[in-house]
């Protein structure tokens with residue numbers, strides 16, 4: 027049995043992770059990090075703590091769906107203490123500093139970082155690379171739609187998809203990304219990659235990558251219809267990660283894509 031710890035255990039995905047782990051035959055909930063208070067029932071032997079070090083000590087692997095500041099605390103603990111455990115990081119919206127911490131920590135422990143834990147988006151990323159490379163004259167525009175409570179924009183997934191598109195065309199995303207258009211901004215430039223966000227209602231997550239040319243266009247859509255797609259995906263990759271060497275792994279590594 028793999029003992030799993032959760033960071034973000036009171037959140038929308040964290041609570042689903044608790045439910046999914048109750049039913050899993052190979053992994054079980056061993057510890058939860060709580061920022062404030064855990065309302066949900068967990069088995070009696072589960073460690074409930076607000077201390078990242080205690081969390082790490084109690085588990086074989088940590089799954090993190092929280093907030094950038096919480097992930098930063100987790101990564102700092104891994105870097106500074108002698109407790110080295112594998113981490114599955116799913117939180118989005120990191121600063122450059124937080125991205126660097128992730129890289130530093132992955133030299134010490136195995137880390138799988140993915141902005142989207144669904145199999146469908148992993149395949150979508152592959153399709154986007156292929157289409158961006160092959161259809162080199164097509165304009166690329168990405169639209170992401172999420173529920174009204176999402177705090178970061180654009181979504182981590184949209185940024186990952188945009189990275190795949192930019193990389194396939196040997197472009198630097200930071201130089202070509204446009205995430206808003208308003209007023210007399212002039213005609214679209216050839217290389218720009220639009221990444222736009224819509225927020226509303228209870229949309230779990232929808233990403234559309236469009237490639238547009240004169241006379242034809244392609245739109246690739248992925249829609250997550252249930253949030254436990256992400257919690258189940260994270261448990262699947264956590265099982266894969268245990269026992270791996272320190273490195274920064276992608277979801278493609280775990281899924282063999």
Ligand SMILES: NC(=O)C1=CN([C@@H]2O[C@H](COP(=O)(O)OP(=O)(O)OC[C@H]3O[C@@H](n4cnc5c(N)ncnc54)[C@H](OP(=O)(O)O)[C@@H]3O)[C@@H](O)[C@H]2O)C=CC1
Pocket residue numbers: 033034035036037038039040060061062063090091092093094095096115116117118119140141142143144178182256
């Ligand atoms: N990679 C993927 O597949 C997916 C990634 N995500 C990402 O996961 C993250 C969480 O999403 P979601 O569950 O919807 O968000 P929620 O806002 O519902 O949950 C956030 C969780 O993080 C906790 N938290 C916030 N700040 C801190 C802190 N400083 N220290 C400790 N804990 C903290 C919250 O605790 P409290 O309740 O006490 O505030 C809560 O448990 C987001 O970044 C989201 O983009 C989401 C879905 C899929």
Ligand SMILES: O=C(O)C1=N[C@H](C(=O)O)C[C@H](O)C1
Pocket residue numbers: 118141142172176180181182183184230231232
């Ligand atoms: O906050 C969410 O809900 C989601 N966040 C992730 C992201 O930012 O890409 C993944 C998913 O789309 C849901």
